[in-house]
Amino acid sequence: MASAVRAGHRLRRAAEGGELAALPAGLQAELEAALASQGALVPFSLLRRLHTALREAGYPLYLHELLEGCEIDLPEVLVPPRNPELVARLERIKAKLANEEYRRMTRNVTGQQMNGTLAEFGRQVRSVKAVVITxxxxxxxxxxxxxxxxxxxxxxxxxxxxxxxxxxxxxxxxxxxxxxxxxxxxxxxxxxx
CATH class of the missing domain: 1.10.287 (Helix Hairpins)
Known part of the structure; x- marks a missing residue:
């Protein structure tokens, strides 16, 4: 889950240009340290305190204006390695299901080829039988x-x-x-x- 934003040009300009000079010294130092860090990642907790301080001081700057151009830093999701026993079991299940599907598809197929005239005669007998019954x-x-x-x-x-x-x-x-x-x-x- 995201816990920081990558600082954009507007937030950097406000911090370096002195627009945020009336902020408490600790908050301003923390913001400058976050902007100077690798990737310029500003945590959400610092943004919440910055928002509260801006609201209390009655600043003409709003938080959404400062966050213009910022990007949410999404941490990389680490996928745990798969259990080899589980992978082997899944492969066995897949093979079993494939064999069952194959057997289901081929259950009415015989390996013997009927003679062409005999097969035709059988079809005609079945057809005549159906007509006679009807x-x-x-x-x-x-x-x-x-x-x-x-x-x-x-x-x-x-x-x-x-x-x-x-x-x-x-x-x-x-x-x-x-x-x-x-x-x-x-x-x-x-x-x-």
Whole structure:
């Protein structure tokens, strides 16, 4: 933390030119000694006493005017040497984390190359399998909606024609909703490609 300022041209001129002649002799001698020291470092404690003396004497000079051109002296921060045990431990931890990251990235990579035609056939089978499951799901959903509506409408309609018509309407709505969801899913899958 800073504890002194490097004297600027204004403070030197005031001390050497006699502008601060009415200050107490001890304070003036201390200020001159600080200005004559190596680096012309003036401690904050001396500046506080100088400020108090200027205020009591009713001087036309203010402290901020005297500090014009001064620089705060920041001491050099000494960084302690690192503990070799800590450095070795950190290196082991870094290596362990790097190995875990590598294993995570390569866990689904196999060392065997598949034959080109066999790999292509596998992709096509998976694609056909997904389409067959989707169509089967669609048919089951529509048939189930029809059956549930047909059986449930017996409490509302007495005639078979009305029951069939209501079941067809509900099955059509469910089928359209299912088609909408399938199209949205396919667009999302195609959008990722």
């Amino acid at each position: 169509i089967f799901n669609f048919i089951v959903t529509v048939v189930t909606a029809f059956a549930c509506t047909y059986l449930g409408s017996q409490y509302v309609f007495a005639e078979t024609a009305a029951r069939v018509l209501s079941a067809v309407i509900v099955a059509s709505v469910v089928g359209l909703a299912e088609l909408y969801v399938m199209v949205q899913t396919l667009e999302g899958d195609l959008g990722k490609l």
